[in-house]
Amino acid sequence: MLSKRLKKNDWCISYDEKVTVPGRINFTTAHELGHYLLHRQQRDTFQCGQVQIIEYGSPESKRIESQANTFASYLLMPRNDFDTQIAGHELSFELLGHCADRYETSLTATALKWLEFTAEAAMLVVADHDEFICWSYCSRAARRIGAYISPGQEVPASVQEHMRSNALAVSEPRRVAAGVWHSTEEAVESVIVSDQFEQNIFLIRFPLALMVDHAEEPETDTFTVFEENGQGLNWKK
Ligand SMILES: [Zn+2]
Structure with a gap:
């Protein structure tokens, strides 16, 4: 948590000492630092749940939690260095594990970062040991092909x-x-079986979807949208 200490007139980041995974401690600390830089005008206390990277409460807390996570992920896993680490390699848990070691982040946080920027269609699916899906997160290309799996569904029987x-x-x-x-x-x-967290973590890649995606659906970026909208209004000189 991040809290304002009125007597000392400063701010303090604290975390549960029982958390022994270095990746989690680093991510939590960076996350709270993000709240300090971005949100300290709004509140005096930020109490953040452990590794609820995906699920949040109200839309407002969802927004600030997501901003703090984005801040933490870029602080710990600089995008240009991440690119250098994976360039020329087939993506795998082994490669993500190498990056997680390098950045001292958890494997999950590292995989989520990769999914955020990759052009591949891929998703991460976390299931409990009873084979129910806890959550899944898709890359942009995977979202386009509708690859999302909702929480509570069962892991496919053949898997x-x-x-x-x-x-x-x-x-x-x-x-x-x-x-x-x-x-x-x-x-x-x-798949990675995590006994410590009683979870099975699946990395699912759709190698054929990438080609279809490039052939049929050229990406429209914000700049293009702006430019197209601007034409009718005679913004372009
Ligand atoms: Zn938070």
């Missing part, structure tokens, strides 16, 4: 079956037919 029969094997990325993670797209699935 559960595969995991049961390969429980002890180190999971290599495997190709999964259309109809499993997406109705019409083949996927490449990697």
